Amino acid sequence: MRLRDRVAMVVGGGQTAGQTIGNGRAMATLFAREGATVVVADRDLASARETVAMIEAEQGRAVVQELDVRDDGMCAAAVEACVARSGRLDVLVNNVGIGTGDGSVTRITDEAWDLIYEVNVKGALHTCRHALPVMRRQESGVILNISSIASICSAPILAYKSSKAALNALTHTLATSNAKYGIRANAILPGLMNTPMAIESISKARGVSREELIATRDAQVPLRGGMGSAWDVAHAALFLASDEARFITGVLLPVDGGQSARIG
Numbered sequence: 001m002r003l004r005d006r007v008a009m010v011v012g013g014g015q016t017a018g019q020t021i022g023n024g025r026a027m028a029t030l031f032a033r034e035g036a037t038v039v040v041a042d043r044d045l046a047s048a049r050e051t052v053a054m055i056e057a058e059q060g061r062a063v064v065q066e067l068d069v070r071d072d073g074m075c076a077a078a079v080e081a082c083v084a085r086s087g088r089l090d091v092l093v094n095n096v097g098i099g100t101g102d103g104s105v106t107r108i109t110d111e112a113w114d115l116i117y118e119v120n121v122k123g124a125l126h127t128c129r130h131a132l133p134v135m136r137r138q139e140s141g142v143i144l145n146i147s148s149i150a151s152i153c154s155a156p157i158l159a160y161k162s163s164k165a166a167l168n169a170l171t172h173t174l175a176t177s178n179a180k181y182g183i184r185a186n187a188i189l190p191g192l193m194n195t196p197m198a199i200e201s202i203s204k205a206r207g208v209s210r211e212e213l214i215a216t217r218d219a220q221v222p223l224r225g226g227m228g229s230a231w232d233v234a235h236a237a238l239f240l241a242s243d244e245a246r247f248i249t250g251v252l253l254p255v256d257g258g259q260s261a262r263i264g
């Protein structure tokens, strides 16, 4: 019960439909198992409700919150509703991330670039803007930004990669400027994960079978066993959200089976 009596908001706590569990849903589920009351915030209400139903089926505590991170007013209302309901907000997870229409410098459109930045960077700015005053009043709080190893490794997806690098920079700034309030901010950098966001979405976009894509990605991971799962991200998130990580802030933690450590 490492998050006993804590209130956590997982933004992007629904998931892309598919055969496996996504990072946001796994984090919400694990946090609830560890005693937190979880606000499952998502643009996709049906998916957020599914996450809440799964948590409640295990006797966990969770509530649905409709939220589009692009809308600053909705982010303000979500934090307000959380505080009105539970009196506090201990953990904020910015899990939403997209790569829609991404490509190389010569191929990406301004519209695709703007959308990716609006969701991946400005979205986190919006949620943090409203969560921070609450956490400062409490003199405690944890912010977890879900970035990607694409932010530090070579990747042909320019807007996604650079938006996640901006999220890393936001994490550093959040950590340094809020340390005096007892607030910690860290980022998790997932590598190749077997989640629907990666497998179902990419196999559809590239026109390759699920099995073929899984085999290719498994072979790229240095650590024996192939890709990671959303539970690997969730366990790292649980550690960083818990008091066990009380002296850890401003860290960018790869969860990638050694992929970012490999040169060549």
Ligand SMILES: NC(=O)c1ccc[n+]([C@@H]2O[C@H](COP(=O)([O-])OP(=O)(O)OC[C@H]3O[C@@H](n4cnc5c(N)ncnc54)[C@H](O)[C@@H]3O)[C@@H](O)[C@H]2O)c1
Binding pocket: 011, 012, 013, 014, 015, 016, 021, 022, 023, 024, 025, 041, 042, 043, 044, 047, 067, 068, 069, 070, 094, 095, 096, 097, 098, 119, 146, 147, 148, 149, 189, 190, 191, 192, 193, 194, 195, 196, 197, 198, 230
């Ligand atoms: N899965 C991977 O292989 C992988 C690898 C590296 C990094 N990541 C990062 O992990 C995070 C997501 O992982 P996941 O498996 O939970 O993905 P997911 O797609 O399953 O879940 C993301 C959720 O965000 C919601 N969402 C999308 N746009 C939104 C918006 N504007 N406002 C509110 N909600 C919105 C979606 O409805 C969805 O439920 C992303 O930040 C992604 O960049 C994933």
